[in-house]
Amino acid sequence: MNKKTITMALIAVAGVLVIGALVYLNYPDKSGISGDNAQFGQQIAEKAINFINNNILRGNGTASLVDVGEENGFYKIKFSLQGNEMESYITKDGKFLFPEVINLEETSPVAVETDTTLGSFSVNNGEICKEGDKPVVYFFGSKTCPYCNWEYPIFKTIMEKFKKEVFFRDNMDLQADEDIFNKYSTGGIPTIVLGCKYYRVGSGETGGEEAEIKNITALTCKITGSNPSDICDEVKDLISQIQ
Structure with missing residues (x-):
């Protein structure tokens, strides 16, 4: 650890x-x-x-x-x-x-508030980040974090359905991709980043598992151009609501 x-x-x-x-x-x-x-x-x-x-x-x-x-x-x-x-x-x-003290005199200014979309994900107006021709998705968490343990199996199962469309960077209990973590996270976990376009710190537990599956599926479809079609057709109404 x-x-x-x-x-x-x-x-x-x-x-x-x-x-x-x-x-x-x-x-x-x-x-x-x-x-x-x-x-x-x-x-x-x-x-x-x-x-x-x-x-x-x-x-x-x-x-x-x-x-x-x-x-x-x-x-x-x-x-x-x-x-x-x-x-x-x-x-x-x-x-x-x-457990941690924040020095207000040394803390960087808070980032400008961003727009939010499905599942309380923040929206980045920049380009989708890719590995080759595939959008990159990131999961940051730890097995010592109960919110991560709720979110991780849901997220991993969803990403398995998109394995041909996205490049999944699984950082559960790993110290990798710190540049991405530092850019999109406030320091909390779990942190999810979908194609550098949609990101969220925290789990979707309050909304329930069913809603979380649909929201993350729809957001992932948004960055893949609605592929695979058989998966994305099931959430096309949600996709149309995404910025």
């Missing part, structure tokens, strides 16, 4: 999809802990590591505490996970864990 995947998994499995990645640890107030600040910080850090191992990783690796200190009014913990050194922050009362 690489560092980028670990970071994304910590956020995704903790149920965090937007800024403000908080995990409630339900740790007692400081008044209930004996000892000085250093001892209290050590106890909080150990509590956080136990939470990460038992509730986030759940057997997919083991985190071990490296160091704990104070920074900007938080406890900052460093821990090792499969050869990667990670950092997280905890509020000083020991109640909230931030």
Whole structure:
């Protein structure tokens, strides 16, 4: 498991999809802990590591505490996970864990909002990206991410139907195509990119499996020129709704 995947998994499995990645640890107030600040910080850090191992990783690796200190009014913990050194922050009362902190002074400006279409996919007005004469589709995810585990088998089954029409870049638990990931994703997973024309961060679970199958099928037909016809004819009404 690489560092980028670990970071994304910590956020995704903790149920965090937007800024403000908080995990409630339900740790007692400081008044209930004996000892000085250093001892209290050590106890909080150990509590956080136990939470990460038992509730986030759940057997997919083991985190071990490296160091704990104070920074900007938080406890900052460093821990090792499969050869990667990670950092997280905890509020000083020991109640909230931030798997990732965003520095607002260093963050790049948010991209201009794009139009959306079927299945909450964003629309890129550029050209369809191709490998040879085939549109390229990308899936980015991790097996430690429950939303990815819902989306991946659906997406893979659909792409099997288009194997002669598209070039499928399957990046489930792989560190590849980072230029595409960085361009079309906010850093979350799953991320789906269809021909660099339609893209989405997140699963389609809220809409249900049937709707997700139809939406992705129609969007894929849109970038293949409605081929194969036997598959695309079944969703031609949806295709006509796509920008």
